[in-house]
Amino acid sequence: MDYQYIAYNADRKLIKGKFSASSEEAALGILSYGNYQVVSLKKATPVLNLQKLLVKQIRVNPKETIMFSRQLALLLGSGIDIVTALELLQNQVINTALKDAIGEIISDIRGGTSLSEALSKHPKIFSQVYYQAVAAGEQSGSLELVLRQMADHIERAYETAKRVKGALTYPILVLVVALLVIAAMVIFVLPTFTSLYASIGAEMPGLTNMLLGAAGWFSHNGLYLILVLVVLLGLGFVYAKGAHGKALWDRAALRLPVVGRIYLLNEMARACRTIALLFKVGLPLPEIMTMASQGSSNGVVSGTLVEVQRELIRGEGLSRPMSKMPIFPPLMVQMVAVGEETGNLDTTLTTVAESFEAESADKTAAAVGLIQPAVTIVIGLIIMVIAVTLMSAIYSIYGQMDF
Numbered sequence: 259m260d261y262q263y264i265a266y267n268a269d270r271k272l273i274k275g276k277f278s279a280s281s282e283e284a285a286l287g288i289l290s291y292g293n294y295q296v297v298s299l300k301k302a303t304p305v306l307n308l309q310k311l312l313v314k315q316i317r318v319n320p321k322e323t324i325m326f327s328r329q330l331a332l333l334l335g336s337g338i339d340i341v342t343a344l345e346l347l348q349n350q351v352i353n354t355a356l357k358d359a360i361g362e363i364i365s366d367i368r369g370g371t372s373l374s375e376a377l378s379k380h381p382k383i384f385s386q387v388y389y390q391a392v393a394a395g396e397q398s399g400s401l402e403l404v405l406r407q408m409a410d411h412i413e414r415a416y417e418t419a420k421r422v423k424g425a426l427t428y429p430i431l432v433l434v435v436a437l438l439v440i441a442a443m444v445i446f447v448l449p450t451f452t453s454l455y456a457s458i459g460a461e462m463p464g465l466t467n468m469l470l471g472a473a474g475w476f477s478h479n480g481l482y483l484i485l486v487l488v489v490l491l492g493l494g495f496v497y498a499k500g501a502h503g504k505a506l507w508d509r510a511a512l513r514l515p516v517v518g519r520i521y522l523l524n525e526m527a528r529a530c531r532t533i534a535l536l537f538k539v540g541l542p543l544p545e546i547m548t549m550a551s552q553g554s555s556n557g558v559v560s561g562t563l564v565e566v567q568r569e570l571i572r573g574e575g576l577s578r579p580m581s582k583m584p585i586f587p588p589l590m591v592q593m594v595a596v597g598e599e600t601g602n603l604d605t606t607l608t609t610v611a612e613s614f615e616a617e618s619a620d621k622t623a624a625a626v627g628l629i630q631p632a633v634t635i636v637i638g639l640i641i642m643v644i645a646v647t648l649m650s651a652i653y654s655i656y657g658q659m660d661f
Contacts, residue, residue, distance in 0.1 A: 260302035261285045265294040276302050276362075277369030288369055318356045318383045320416040324409045326356065331405035341367055359383055372396060387411075387532055387549050394539040404539050411535050415528060418615060422524075422622055429629040436637040443644060469647045508557040512585075516625050523618040525559045526590060530611035538604040544571055559585065576603075589613065 261282070264274045277288070282299065289296050326347060333343035341364055348360040359380045366376035374393035377384040388408055395404030476483070497503035512518045529550045536546040547567035554560040562585050569579035577595035580586045593610045597603035 262298075262300055262302045263289060263294075263296060264298040265289055265296045268293045272297070275365045275368060277365040292368060318353055318359075320412050322351070322353050322356055323383060324413050324416070326351070326360075327405045327409035327412070331402045331409070334405070335402045340373060356383065373401070385553070387536065387553055390541065390545075390549060391536060391539050394536070394541050398540055400539070407535055407538065411531055414531065414611075414615070418524065418527070418618070421619060422520075429626055429633060432630060433633050433637075436633065440637070440640055440644075443641075465647050465650070469644065505557050508559075511556065512558060516621065520618050520621050520625065521556070522559075522585070522587075523614045523621070525554055525556050526587060527611045527614035527618065529554060529559070529563065530590065530607040530614065534604040534607035534611065537607075543576070562586075587614075 260276055262274070262276045263285070264272065267273055273294075277285070282301075285299060286296060289299070329347055329350075330343055333346060334340065338346075344360055344364045344367070348357055348364065351357045351360060362379070363373070363376040366379070367373060372393070374389045374396055377389040377392060378386075391404050391408055392401065395401040498507050511521050514521070532550045532553050533546055536549060537543070544567055547563055547570060551560045551563035551567065554563065562583055565583065566576065566579045570576060575598055577591055577598055580591045580594060590610050593606040594603070597606035600606075
């Protein structure tokens, strides 16, 4: 049950908040234990709050999570207690969703909940890897270090995604503009030529008739065609979100030429980063593999990591089951074996992740470099065919005219 309270703290400042407790007596006991002098305590009645619903739809940018983690680590390193540090951060945060989440975390901690458990109630902001690492940091007394490591971990993943997105933006923009130009020619320019040729009554070449017929059909039925395509894309999207469709797409994505290799490298780099981070904070390997599999966005990679975990529990280690599965690159298998032998698994996997990220960046840049000229050539050929067809029709009409 949630309770709302108004109370004086040890500094005689009037504060208010909300936390969970099993009963009113338990709530009073928690507040008394925290040296609060209760003024008012009542059950929090849930109401339909439109503003709260809108806040829940606001997304928290990874950059804000990174800044939150680093600032919290800095405040804790300065000797400030966790509640005061969170209150200072809450006053500085601009994002409404993150501000409300911090407020709820503060209330939970005041109610006797650990930081990691309070963070776990906000999975859209703090991932499982995040709060599990924080839990390990709480147990080992290295919470400040763990928060800094999580900030670095999130920042690397964010920079990788940003780099890929930025590389693809320009080619996509070029493709969209070119398609709009072709659509404008088909919808507005070609019908003008159709009426001109019809008024003259001349016989036109077969290719010109086909092109003009296609343009006429599209001008009359283009809206229906677009609607059909939108419906098909929507159905395809819904199917891809389902279990069977996602499994099919995940397998196909890894087999795509060029792009499949980039996708696999990014997935493996993410897995290596996760395993290295959690191993460094002291979590057991079976638990680490569970979180690494859950952190993968590809079902094939996730399932393979689960298989590795099963073999690990049977005493096979990490490198041996990985060597039996072709999805793992040889470099990763070899470096994992070295890490197991030397006890520096976190260091070797971090090196592997950096290598994969560098290779992914190079391949992405090369692929984008090929996309732009390929799109330009294809669009140029289409426009050339349209122009040559129309010009040949003009010359054909000119040849049939009787001077």
